[in-house]
């Protein structure tokens with residue numbers, strides 16, 4: 437079981453403020469002690485305001501490596517690209533000096549591109565200083581989608597990343613081919629922060645804490661990780 441710290445905020449603004457100052461402290465302490473910091477980031481509406489706030493902070497961004505938790509296998513110019521999202525939210529202003537390690541490469545498929553991404557990720561500062569996760573209404577986190585092709589491998593591999601082809605649903609939309617941190621990749625962090633918004637997702641989160649199949653609700657696998665320091669931040 438994870439080392440769990442749950443915080444239920446009254447508003448998104450409150451959650452954003454708390455998240456931004458936690459990230460600021462984590463990154464500056466890592467730079468002070470190790471002269472380098474690594475932060476793994478998700479897309480989604482929950483972290484976006486904190487990314488924007490962080491981007492203006494006076495940190496030594498050249499010592500910070502930002503890498504992605506997951507990505508759709510689409511070009512970085514695609515409107516659904518998480519790389520584009522991180523570029524337009526976090527990597528602006530002062531944060532544009534950060535080193536950005538992305539997932540999408542020239543290979544035709546996520547499976548074909550996986551070994552290149554794995555090599556890039558192995559070269560990051562490990563364990564990662566902090567990893568930001570989201571959760572979908574189907575219980576996916578990162579791109580570990582329920583019953584996806586590649587999910588079982590992603591839950592058991594020791595590699596940091598895995599190629600996923602999700603079952604198409606309202607949550608995935610038509611782009612189902614993705615690259616994701618594996619469960620081992622998620623475990624490889626000093627602190628994971630899971631952001632959850634709204635009552636409906638809170639119900640899914642509570643269900644994920646109950647016994648059941650990790651293939652039905654992949655977040656369960658994260659909640660079952662031994663020794664992972666996990667903060668869950670919820671807001672309405």
Ligand SMILES: O=C(O)[C@H](O)[C@@H](O)[C@H](O)[C@H](O)COP(=O)(O)O
Nearest residue numbers: 478479480481482483570571572
């Ligand atoms: O790549 C994606 O499909 C999204 O990033 C997705 O996984 C997101 O993290 C969750 O759906 C939570 O989204 P919200 O932050 O909007 O709740």
